[in-house]
Amino acid sequence: MTLDFSVLVPYGHMFVQGLLVTVKASLFGLSMGVVIGVLVGALRVVPILPLRALAATYIYVIRGTPLLIQLFLIYFGLPSLGINLPAFVAGIIGIGINSGGYVGEIVRGGIEGVPKGHWEAARVLGLSYGQTMRCIILPQAVRNMLPAFGNEFVTLIKESSLLSTLAITELTMVGQQVRSVTYASFETFLLVGGIYLLLTSVAGGALQLLEKRWQVR
Amino acid sequence: MVAAVEVRGLHKSFGALTVLQGVDLCIGEKEVVSVIGPSGSGKSTLARCICCLEEIQQGEILLHGERVDGGRLRNKAMAHLVGMIFQQFNLWPHLTTLENVCLAPVRVLGLAPEAAQERGAALLERVGLGNKLGARPAQLSGGQQQRVAIARALAMEPRIMLFDEPTSALDPELVGEVLEVMTDLAASGMTMLIITHEMLFAREVSHRVIFMADGNIVEEGTPEALFLNPRMPRTKSFLHRMSAHFGTALVAEEGGRR
Ligand SMILES: Nc1ncnc2c1ncn2[C@@H]1O[C@H](COP(=O)(O)OP(=O)(O)OP(=O)(O)O)[C@@H](O)[C@H]1O
Numbered sequence: 001m002t003l004d005f006s007v008l009v010p011y012g013h014m015f016v017q018g019l020l021v022t023v024k025a026s027l028f029g030l031s032m033g034v035v036i037g038v039l040v041g042a043l044r045v046v047p048i049l050p051l052r053a054l055a056a057t058y059i060y061v062i063r064g065t066p067l068l069i070q071l072f073l074i075y076f077g078l079p080s081l082g083i084n085l086p087a088f089v090a091g092i093i094g095i096g097i098n099s100g101g102y103v104g105e106i107v108r109g110g111i112e113g114v115p116k117g118h119w120e121a122a123r124v125l126g127l128s129y130g131q132t133m134r135c136i137i138l139p140q141a142v143r144n145m146l147p148a149f150g151n152e153f154v155t156l157i158k159e160s161s162l163l164s165t166l167a168i169t170e171l172t173m174v175g176q177q178v179r180s181v182t183y184a185s186f187e188t189f190l191l192v193g194g195i196y197l198l199l200t201s202v203a204g205g206a207l208q209l210l211e212k213r214w215q216v217r
Numbered sequence: 218m219v220a221a222v223e224v225r226g227l228h229k230s231f232g233a234l235t236v237l238q239g240v241d242l243c244i245g246e247k248e249v250v251s252v253i254g255p256s257g258s259g260k261s262t263l264a265r266c267i268c269c270l271e272e273i274q275q276g277e278i279l280l281h282g283e284r285v286d287g288g289r290l291r292n293k294a295m296a297h298l299v300g301m302i303f304q305q306f307n308l309w310p311h312l313t314t315l316e317n318v319c320l321a322p323v324r325v326l327g328l329a330p331e332a333a334q335e336r337g338a339a340l341l342e343r344v345g346l347g348n349k350l351g352a353r354p355a356q357l358s359g360g361q362q363q364r365v366a367i368a369r370a371l372a373m374e375p376r377i378m379l380f381d382e383p384t385s386a387l388d389p390e391l392v393g394e395v396l397e398v399m400t401d402l403a404a405s406g407m408t409m410l411i412i413t414h415e416m417l418f419a420r421e422v423s424h425r426v427i428f429m430a431d432g433n434i435v436e437e438g439t440p441e442a443l444f445l446n447p448r449m450p451r452t453k454s455f456l457h458r459m460s461a462h463f464g465t466a467l468v469a470e471e472g473g474r475r
């Protein structure tokens with residue numbers, strides 16, 4: 001067989017559109033995931049049992065169920081409670097809630113990686129739990145977390161392809177649309193896969209750069 | 218006069234393991250007391266109870282007449298009473314030395330950043346690190362880090378300072394600079410409780426030396442009395458093991474040969 005990518009050229013603008021939607025969904029999803037994750041991760045180590053249990057349950061459930069089901073629950077399930085969300089919003093919330101679970105676990109690991117003595121020094125100096133967390137523990141935890149966090153970002157970009165099931169025209173959806181009119185399946189999905197690879201490489205590289213910058217300081 | 222530190226009938230256990238079994242201790246204002254004793258005897262635990270890092274099971278701890286155990290005192294009041302120096306320094310590695318020293322005064326005492334920095338710089342100057350304000354802990358030697366830790370504790374203006382083996386993690390050539398700072402601090406009239414294996418230093422700087430074993434104070438007295446004339450067999454054998462190890466004649470020759 002021969003590959004002929006030229007049939008895809010007329011649909012170039014669609015791929016660009018899809019790429020932009022994927023990038024947007026990933027960035028929004030990640031931002032939400034980070035906010036939720038920091039909260040959940042911090043609660044995971046707080047010395048108040050019910051809060052710790054709550055955070056642990058969240059992480060347990062989120063990590064133990066497929067993202068696809070979580071997306072379906074939000075997009076198809078919530079309307080029965082009278083909550084109708086636009087597909088893109090539902091998608092971002094789904095990704096955010098999902099990655100919040102994973103980021104939460106990363107944050108917990110990062111926090112627990114800070115030596116106990118740093119807490120104790122702060123405590124004797126009169127710093128409150130919250131102050132210690134904010135000024136001393138989290139800034140260090142973030143550094144410990146960066147490698148795992150980079151992995152999570154890459155995973156999230158790839159998993160955003162599930163948004164196609166909510167009929168969001170992100171990259172994978174665009175691929176399906178183009179394939180259905182050109183029948184050039186192999187070329188289309190090679191291109192789509194290549195774009196994902198490019199995206200994940202850029203994201204991974206950016207985080208590695210950040211890691212280096214922080215280590216030097 | 219009210220004692221600076223008063224510990225009455227202190228019991229502390231970790232689960233089934235009883236570590237302190239009814240410790241009584243009184244330290245006067247401006248007194249310098251050293252605690253020596255074998256590993257696992259509960260020295261660190263005693264210091265950690267005094268600064269409320271550990272919950273206690275029984276007994277009372279009073280600092281300058283105020284009951285502090287059981288989290289009775291607010292953070293700020295507690296930090297004004299007592300500072301603690303750890304074996305591992307426990308500096309915060311993401312902050313500069315000056316930031317390490319200034320953080321608590323700003324956050325806890327509510328000092329203006331400029332005022333805190335002025336205080337911090339003066340304290341770092343006092344411990345001989347006036348030229349290292351912008352350095353990060355990783356760029357400092359262990360001795361320098363421990364001196365920063367001392368400046369950081371002093372920035373809260375505590376009335377009592379606890380030292381838990383402040384030089385045990387240091388290379389031998391760096392021990393002196395830390396002990397020097399502590400000697401100066403003692404001379405300035407600070408109330409100090411020093412857990413140490415530096416017997417010569419303990420002998421020189423302390424008004425009183427306490428020997429602990431198995432969660433109890435076995436013997437205490439002036440440095441001369443305890444080092445030269447220990448009464449209890451356990452004290453004697455400990456001191457002899459120490460002087461054999463360090464090759465120093467801490468104890469009068471005839472002390473342990475009986
Ligand atoms: N957090 C803890 N949990 C359980 N056991 C502990 C804890 N901290 C200390 N211990 C135990 O309490 C006993 C006394 O410990 P402590 O650290 O007070 O001894 P120490 O006299 O300071 O010894 P060293 O000279 O080795 O520092 C030891 O048996 C130790 O294992």
Ligand SMILES: [Mg+2]
Nearest residue numbers: 260261262382
């Ligand atoms: Mg100890």
